[in-house]
Amino acid sequence: MSELASGVQVVRGEMQPWSDQATPHPALAALLTDVVPANRRTLILGPHAPQQIESVLAHSADVTILVRSVADAQQLGEDFGPCLQVIAGALDGLQGEPYDVIIATDGLDRVLGYDSSDLSWTERLGALAGLAAPDAVVVLALENEFSLLNLLDSRPADERHGDDEWRPLHDDPTRPVSVDQLKAALPWRAEVYADFGSRTFVRADVAAAARPGELPTRLATAALESVDVPLLSPAAEGVDSACRAGLLGSIPTGWVAIAGAGATRDVYTQTGEAVLTADQNLTGWDVTITGDATPAFDPAVVPTTVPSGVSVETVLFRLAAAEDVPAFRKLAADLGEWATTSRVILRWDDVIFDGESFAYGVSPWVTEEPVDKEDLLAAAWSRFQDRLIGQHRRHPWPPWMLGDDLVSAWLGMSGIEPPEQLQATSPDTAPAAAVQVARGKELAAALGVLLETRTDTVDVRTALAEAEEAKQELFELKGHVYGLERTLGFRNKAMKTRENRIRELRGQLQRLTTAHERIRGSRTYAVSRVIFHAAQVRKPKTVARKVARRIRKR
Incomplete structure (x- = not known):
């Protein structure tokens, strides 16, 4: 073992130039806070975010971290100083006295260097076990190859990890791919947590017993939906299917095995910048949330006891x-009677329904002033409409009744009548119902921003459905265009026939007009007119006397 000028020790297998990125996970830091015992000799194995390292340093006085990147080791030495012993190198190059606590929440994929032997996962686990004391506390993470996100990932397998995530682990038959296999592979008796996107951690047995709409399922779905991965289909549908089969603990992004530790909570989840923990009891959940209050985040509104039951959204989906x-x-209608003016933003995916009554869930998002x-009902129904249509769920309403029309109908079901429509001052004045829904949509959009709901991604299933719909619409439009072209052709021929007929009539009219003018200018026509007027005389004697008088006068 050698030592750099910065005080970083180097063992065999170090990598330079290289850097491993680690993302902070508040929920994982809270889990480590409950797991790591006080004043024990601790080893942190692999790249970890400073937040996780600080949570370990808060309990242990003698902490060593092993990272394979020399650059990362030097940076850690500068950031934490003498309170953290930093070693750069690979797992197979580290030797020394056994450790009382070993933290490997990044797993065993990034612990070997270029010069290391191609050790299997089991061999890496053996090397880790060789560094642990007989009664050591070990926290080991494992990526799940059978995770729902991995199955639904639309990217090919060779494009899911870049060059900056060099992992010398390929098809390894010794690698566990289930909770039971992980427990059997570990040399210690361990408690396993299901890791959903590193945002929610649920005890494996609790996850296996969870059903659609219950608290662990809601938290797991929200965590998976926040992961930035291009998917073949929405994750919520797969989570519900797995829950009905009792397999929620089999489809997380990974697992965290904890051996030799004391009591921990059943659920750890990240809520904004805070962490929410929960323990299951006979009637529901005992909830604790830690975090500072902000204008949009108030931990005080989260009840300390949340009843068991499914979310209102799940029941509404089933009825629809x-x-x-x-x-x-x-x-x-029952929801309309239950809701009241409040600062808490209503969301049907967090309101609990036990078959008879409603209760608030664990959502701490509020407005500055009571709404x-x-x-509040308009915001809840607007969010429900987005999730119902966005997940392509079946519903009994006409396909053209979407958006504001559907939300207005649901508001009417909740007993909210639209305000009286005043006389419009301009043609562009929106109706009163649209103004009411618009306010709810603003609240729902603000909540989506707080929940980090991603609306810019389209899964492959949705893209294919939209492409098929566009194809069908294009086919119908082509038929419509063909019909119009045919109609225009018929009309063009009819117009040409009519034009020819008009030209013929104009020619005949011109000939008749010329003949008429010629007849009017002849002497025969003049004589005929005199005869015609003479024939109109009814009393010839009277006319003769008048003519004689005029002659005599002249």
């Missing part, structure tokens, strides 16, 4: 898919 409009209408009941 079953086309049970009367039951949907009744539930909407009217009508606006």
Whole structure:
């Protein structure tokens, strides 16, 4: 073992130039806070974010970190100083006294260097076990190859990791791919947590018992939806299917095994910049949330006890898919009676329904001032409409009844009548119902920003459906264009026939006019006119006397 000028020790397998990126995870830091015992000799294995390192340093006085990048080791030495012993090198090059605590929440994929042997996952685990004391506390993460996001990832396998994530692990038959295999592979008795996007950690047995719409399922779905991965289909559908089969603990992005530690919580999840923890009891969940209050985030509104039950959104989805409009209408009316003016933004995916009553969930998002009941319901229904249509779920309403029209109909079911429409001052004045829905859409959009809901990504299934719809529309438009072209052709021929007929009539009219003028200028016509007027005389004797008088006068 050698030492650099910066005080960083170097063992065999160091990589230079190189850098491994680590992302901070507040929920994982909270889990480590509960797991790491005080004043024990600790080893942090692999790249970890400063937030995780600080959570370990807060409990242990003698902490060593092993990273394969020399540049990362030097940076850690500068950031933490003498309170953290930094070693640059590979796992197979580290030797020394056993450690009482080993933290490897990045897993065993990034612990070997260029010069290291091509060790399998089991061999790496053996090297890690050789560094652990008999009664050591070990925290080990494992990426799940059978994760839902991995199965739905639209990218080819060779494009899912770039050159900056060099992983010398290929098709390894010794690598565990389930909770049971992971427990069997570990040399210690361990508790396993399901890791959903490093934002939510759920105890494996609790995840296996979770069903659609329950608290662990809601938190897991929200965590997976926040991961920036191009998917073949929405993750929510796969999560619900896995929950119905009792397989929620089998589809996370990874697992975290904890051996030799004391009591921990059932659920750890990141909510904004805070961390929410929960323990399951006989009637529901005991909830604790840590974080500073802001104008949009108030931990005080989160109840300390959340009842068990499914979300209102899950029930509404089921009723809409079953086309049970009367039951949907009744539930909407009950929600309208239950809702009140409040600072808490209503969201049906976090309101709990136990079959008889409603209760708030674990959402701490609020507004600065209390919002009217009508606006809160408009925001909740607007968000529900986006999720219903965005997930391509079945519903009994006409396909052209979307957006504001559908939200207005649901508001009417909740007992919210549109305000009285005043006389419009201009042709562009929006109706009162549209103004009411617009306020709800603003609140829903603000909540989407706080929840980091991504609306700019389109899964492949949606893209294919839109492409098929566009293809069908193009085919129909082509038929319509063909019909129009045919009609225009017929009309063009009819117009040409009519034009020829008009020309013929004009020629005949000109000939008749010329003949008429010639007849009018002849002497025969003049004599005929005299005869015609003479024939009109009814009393010839009277006319003769008048003519004689005029002659005599002349």
